[in-house]
Amino acid sequence: MVDVIDGLYREGTPIKDTKAPGGPIDKRWETRKFEAKLVNPANRRKLSVIVVGTGLAGGAACATLGEAGYNVKAFCYQDSPRRAHSIAAQGGINAAKNYKEDGDSVFRLFYDTVKGGDYRARESNVYRLAEVSASIIDQCVAQGVPFAREYSGLLDNRSFGGVQVSRTFYARGQTGQQLLIGAYQALQRQVAAGTVQMNSRHEMLELIVVDGRARGIVTRDMVTGEIETHLADAVVLATGGYANLFFLSTNAMGCNATATWRAHRKGAYFGNPCFTQIHPTCIPVSGDHQSKLTLMSESLRNDGRIWVPKDPADREKDPRTIPEQDRDYYLERIYPSFGNLVPRDIASRAAKYQCDAGKGVGPGGRGVYLDFADAIARFGRKTVEERYGNLFDMYQQITGDNPYETPMRIYPAVHYTMGGLWVDYDLQSTIPGLFVAGEANFSDHGANRLGASALMQGLADGYFVLPNTIRDYLAAGPFPEVPDSAPAVVEAREAVQQRIDHFLSTKGTRSVDSFHRELGQILWEYCGMERTEAGLTKAVEQIRALRADYWKNVRVLGGNEQVNQSLEKAGRVADFMELAELMCIDALHRRESCGGHFRAESQTEDGEALRDDEAFAYAAAWEFSGPDAPPVLHKEELVYEFVEMKQRSYK
Amino acid sequence: MKINLKIWRQAGPNATGKLVTYRLDDVSPDMSFLEMLDVLNEQLIAKGEEPVEFDSDCREGICGMCGLVINGEPHGPRVTTTCQLHMRSFKDCDTITIEPLRADPFPVLRDLVVDRSPLDRIIAAGGFISVSTGAAPEAHATPVPKKNADRAFDTAACIGCGACVAACPNAAAMLFIGAKVTHLGELPQGQPERAARIVKMLNQHDAEGFGGCTNVGACADACPKSIPFDVISQLNKDLRTSLVRGL
Known part of the structure; x- marks a missing residue:
């Protein structure tokens, strides 16, 4: 056995994705879809798939697999699949439609995502994400998702943190809700059609692995307490991220890592667990009773200006009485070309440093101002209300302050986890037959996710990627029946x-x-x-x-x-x-x-x-070796053929 | 703040429930209503008493999982969800009565937790546009006038919490259905199934045991997302069209 490094872990053999075809990056997905085996429509109903989690990734996967004719069993811990926490995403969803003719393209979305992820994501996966992004918008519009539109009746776009093109589609400040309801309705349509059997208020507590393949799950009925066995030909985990580790995060109260962690203990490697995202624009903590943190969409950074008083002595003052020359718009000062739109990690850390320097405002001195006075003067209150009305209302509801009149206070909070179960290009984990989609996998965002890309990834995985890759695995099924006594x-x-x-x-x-x-x-x-x-x-x-x-x-x-x-x-x-x-x-x-x-x-x-x-140009894939034994690190080398690795600069 | 609570406790779906009185001595006005209940539960656990079960998830007012009847009003005194209600809406020494969302189609599972799955079945009956993945045309192929898109959004904002049902003296879910048929009916994509949709959803509504609408309006008053009452007029209008067509 190899040595324990730093007293904490061992290093094992390197790991590699074997599924992405080589060659030109813009042909890889097409090639893989062609090479992946097909399943005859008549055979699909004999094949069963368990999907755990019904957010954007899981809900979309259930709907699509059901439409294709597979026999789907879906599970969620909430009382309805419509409640998954994708619903809380506010700002928008990216897609390389280039409707604004501002130089956007699939390659640019790919490039921005690789760069934004600080060169720690796999190129072929990210390219595919950018490639299918446009189809997501088509699909959602056809489902009746009420995206924001211009007076021409065409779809509106806005720019979002970390990029210089307008490629973000949105539905006021409730984009996640509208996309999820679209997926939920598609899922319910399949429930009525009998292809999807929905089990809400059920929590997955264990993965069943038979002869090296994922074959089922053990769940607890959260109403009766009954422990149930569910078996299938393949299992999909779309159970979201693990930001709730931090207790205070922007995740929902019930968000958890049990499904992915149980799978990890059964042999699925965990990728880059330390890559967590701190979101810069959340409502600050108000006291010890705090049960969760509320995010304010970073689309607010498009029109709001972030500042702190130059003089720490001013931090107790009414911000409206602090004159311009005594304010430090520190993001605009330090990062003149991106200003308030720098990526999330940079904006978050900058806020922390200002507060560490004693310039933080509000209770405990852990907050900075996000000010809309200039935007209201420039566009008028009505326009600002149209863009951010529900966010302003929410802020007022929680804090009791009116952001139309006084600057908001914001502070960073844990928001998203880029890490997750390691998957190959097919979204299959290291356990054959166990697929992982959406935030639950580690695949697309590297060390940092760009704004409006989580919704894009969830729906890309659920609608377009997983249904195409899982068939290659299912084509070898149905697998031998597993008796309850196994x-x-x-x-x-x-x-x-x-x-x-x-x-x-x-x-x-x-x-x-x-x-x-x-x-x-x-x-x-x-x-x-x-x-x-x-x-x-x-x-x-x-x-x-x-x-x-x-x-x-x-x-x-x-x-x-x-x-x-x-x-x-x-x-x-x-x-x-x-x-x-x-x-x-x-x-x-x-x-x-x-x-x-x-x-x-x-x-x-x-x-x-x-x-x-x-x-460190590798993804870290960790293998479980016992609750008290050092985990084993498998490195997946990251090779950049199409994007040159550069030190990020947003100055 | 000091707060007196009267909370509905019920051990299970078939058990008899009752209101139990509790007292909290140190409530901050900045606490959300559910954080106040968290504090109560921590105190109950410390005393060895079983905590009060209540549903909540996002605690941002968007998932629709929470929903308590507070002093007789679903989601309490303000136009918002229970999770977005804060204790600054109450006064020192107030007595607050907390009950589950009451309606025959929503049986109590335990304490303040109810089963709202009938709403899912109403959506399954017809609350969708049938477009399988991959079958969609280019998004800009069909412009949608902003006016219609905005109205579609306003009604699509429904979070499916069930407050409208609990507020209605007849336990009707007409605001819920009206919101969905208006959302989809405002859009060109929703037209082909429009006439059939309303009939299927209403049939399911009646089969689940919800009551009829008698234009009371309590639903719209209770709605945390301000779904306008006139979606029910739209529902009736669409229904007339469907009936004329013999659907």
Whole structure:
């Protein structure tokens, strides 16, 4: 066995994507679709697919696979598939339509995404994403998604953080909601057609792997507590990201990593767990009772100007009384060509530095101003209201302040995770038959995601990519029937039952939430916007201690055969604890700064992120080797044939 | 702030429920309503009592998962979702009664959690445009006048929370259906299935046990997304057209 590195992990053999065809990048997807085996329409209903999660990726995949005639079983933990957290995305969805004739193209969207991801994503996957983006808009418009339109009746576009073209389609500040409802309605249409069997209020608690293939899942019915076995020819996880590790994040209360983490424990490698995104424009924390953070779409940065008082003594003053010359519009000053539209990681860190320097505003001094006074003077209140009305209302609802009259206060918050289960070009994980779509995989955003690209990836995977790649796998099916008595099934069910029994019988002293909150504080402190060797080492120790205490000391009341949200959370937090440790190990081992991962030891003289392409131009795919054993690192080398690797500059 | 709470507790779908009184002594006006309940639950767990079960997910007012009847009003005194209601809307020493969304088609599962799956089945019956993936024409092929696109958006903003049903004395889901038929009916893409859509959705509505609309208007008052009451006029108009065509 190879040595343990830094006392934390081992290095295994390199890993490679074997599915993307070589050759010209603009022909790869077409070639792969042609080479992927077909399934005769008459045989499709004999093939079954489990889809876990019904957000943009999962909902779109269910609808499309159902339309194709496969036998789909869908699962979500919410009471309806329409509630998945894709619904909360506000700003928009990118597509290379070039409707504005401003120089956009598939290649430019590809280029911007690779660059925005700080050269840590696989070229062929990103190109495909850009390539299918235009079809997504066509599909959504045909479904009745009410995108914003101009008076001509044609679709409107806007520009979004980190890019210089207008390629973002939007539906006021509720784009995610409208896209999800489109996918949900398409899914419900298949439910009525009988191709999709929907199981809401069901949580996946274990993956079933038989003879090396993913063949099913174990779920808990969240109303009756019944533990159920569901078997199929393939399993798709579209269960979203793991930002809820931090307790305070912009994710929904129920967002969790249990499905992906259970799959990881069964052999699926986890890619780049340390790549998390901190969103610059969220409503600041108001007190200890805070249960989650609310994002304000960064489209606000198109018209709002970010500033802090030059003099820390002014931070308590009414911002409207601070004259122009005493304000520091620090993004416009430091990054003159991108100004307030610099990528998310840069905007977030800049806000942190201003607050660290004592210029932060609002409770606790953790906030900066986002000011619309100039925009209202220039365009009039009505136009600003049309563009951002619902965001302004939401801000006022939460803070009690009216942003039409006084500047908003914003602060960064954890928002999205670029890391996720490692997948090949076919979106298949290292477990054959286990596919991963949307935020749950690691595939397209590298070390940092550009604004309005999450919706694009979710729908690209769900509508266009997965349905085309999964058929290559299903063509070899149906696979031999798995009896309920199969050892893999029995073992998975027992593992689920044991965990539930443990939580209900521990009778400790602390609630699940109190542990979760503490875990979040450790991560925000040491694995948040800025990370250091010493801090991460400390975080690993603290997480281990917290995890040990959790298993002995958690208090979950009530029983299994009832709605029991403490019990649901208990399983999720147990998995968060293990994933949090891996995240810190990944952050420790990556001794470079790139995208959302900022290592204080690796920065340029003027404080910008400094990549180390010699040592780290790879995706880290982690293999599970036991709850207390060092994980094994498999490196996937990233080769850039079409985009030259450059140090990012937004100045 | 000090707050007195009377909360509906019910052990399961077939159990008898009752209002139970609790008291919180240290409520911040900046807390959201659900954060106030989180605080209560932490205190209950510390005392060894089972926490109050209630649904919530995004806590940003968009997913539609939350929905409590607060002092008799779905989502409480303001035009917003329960999760976006803040304690600054209440006064020190207020007594607040919290019940689940009440309607026969929404059975209580436990405490404040109800089953709203009938709404999903109404959508499945016809609340969509039938376009399979890949079959779509180029997005700019059909311009949509801004006026129609805006009206489609306003009505598509429905979050499916069910407050309209709970507010209605007849437990009708007409605002919910009206919003959907108006959203899809405003768009050229929604025309081919328009006449059949309304009939299918209404048949499912009746089969689920929702009541009829008697133009009370409580639904639109309770709607956290301000879906306008006139979508029900649109619904009736579309229905007349369908009936004339013998659908």
